[in-house]
Amino acid sequence: MTSNIESVLKCQNLVKEYQVGPESIRVLDELDFELYPGDWVSVVGASGSGKTTLLNMLAGLDLPSSGHVFWGAEDLALLTESKLGKLRNRHLGFVYQFHHLLAEFTALENVAMPLWIQGVNKKQALEQASKMLVRVGLLKRVNHKPAELSGGERQRVAIARALITKPALVLLDEPTGNLDADTAKEIQSLLQELNAQLQTAFIVVTHDLNFASLAKRTLHLQAGKLHLGEEKAIA
Ligand SMILES: Nc1ncnc2c1ncn2[C@@H]1O[C@H](COP(=O)(O)OP(=O)(O)OP(=O)(O)O)[C@@H](O)[C@H]1O
Numbered sequence: 097m098t099s100n101i102e103s104v105l106k107c108q109n110l111v112k113e114y115q116v117g118p119e120s121i122r123v124l125d126e127l128d129f130e131l132y133p134g135d136w137v138s139v140v141g142a143s144g145s146g147k148t149t150l151l152n153m154l155a156g157l158d159l160p161s162s163g164h165v166f167w168g169a170e171d172l173a174l175l176t177e178s179k180l181g182k183l184r185n186r187h188l189g190f191v192y193q194f195h196h197l198l199a200e201f202t203a204l205e206n207v208a209m210p211l212w213i214q215g216v217n218k219k220q221a222l223e224q225a226s227k228m229l230v231r232v233g234l235l236k237r238v239n240h241k242p243a244e245l246s247g248g249e250r251q252r253v254a255i256a257r258a259l260i261t262k263p264a265l266v267l268l269d270e271p272t273g274n275l276d277a278d279t280a281k282e283i284q285s286l287l288q289e290l291n292a293q294l295q296t297a298f299i300v301v302t303h304d305l306n307f308a309s310l311a312k313r314t315l316h317l318q319a320g321k322l323h324l325g326e327e328k329a330i331a
């Protein structure tokens with residue numbers, strides 16, 4: 097379909113088995129899929145179906161039992177740990193159910209952190225972080241530490257931190273799972289806006305089917321296989 101555009105992520109024949117005592121559990125069973133710039137895919141499935149396992153494989157945080165994951169043209173299996181870490185910092189952003197912000201740092205510093213890790217100078221990183229915080233609606237909270245922010249505000253900071261490096265792909269694992277319904281809707285609208293504005297692809301794991309339906313494609317993970325929902329045209 098879009099074969100002339102380079103995919104931001106591809107997995108081929110991806111298998112993950114966990115060995116627990118004598119038993120081997122096949123959580124992911126020969127998965128194949130591809131994601132293109134600006135795509136948005138939702139992953140839904142029962143608790144324990146392997147959604148987090150899948151994200152961990154795609155992020156190169158755990159090794160598949162067999163099969164391949166590519167970020168652009170890079171086959172993760174062929175990268176050294178240090179190259180993988182550097183590439184992850186540039187190529188990927190993460191948002192989890194719990195924000196994982198650093199408690200001792202302000203919102204601004206938390207968002208600037210991935211740029212500092214890349215070696216961007218301090219002042220420039222803070223300027224970019226400040227712009228990103230404005231973009232997620234947190235102009236007045238830049239100097240707050242995580243404990244001085246509401247749950248929804250913390251997720252906004254986590255989203256800003258995930259996007260600050262302009263990654264090709266952001267992996268979101270239940271990003272609104274810990275929020276009340278109204279705040280969850282606000283965060284979902286924000287993600288929708290950012291996905292439309294940026295060329296960043298999203299993979300969103302969620303139990304919320306309304307949230308899932310915002311995506312262009314919904315993948316159902318069941319018995320180790322991904323079943324594709326109907327493709328929707330995006331206005
Ligand atoms: N390190 C591990 N060792 C053995 N089994 C594991 C390990 N990690 C996960 N599993 C098993 O793999 C399966 C998938 O787990 P995973 O965390 O990916 O599910 P999930 O779909 O994210 O669930 P939830 O919706 O509850 O977050 C589960 O049955 C789990 O018990």
Ligand SMILES: [Mg+2]
Nearest residue numbers: 147148149269
């Ligand atoms: Mg999970």
